[in-house]
């Protein structure tokens with residue numbers, strides 16, 4: 001299932017200069033929201049995992 005391929009997401013990428021996708025281990029920041037780097041889903045800043053695709057950020061302990 002592919003989500004987040006809408007115009008808003010394309011605009012978001014182009015504004016960022018479409019960085020090279022390498023090892024992205026943290027949330028993308030979008031205003032006061034967190035954005036999942038995997039599916040582009042937006043979540044509250046309190047989110048600890050993506051409720052859309054189940055992605056979780058890598059957190060070194």
Ligand SMILES: [Zn+2]
Pocket residue numbers: 036037038039040041050051052053054055
């Ligand atoms: Zn996700």
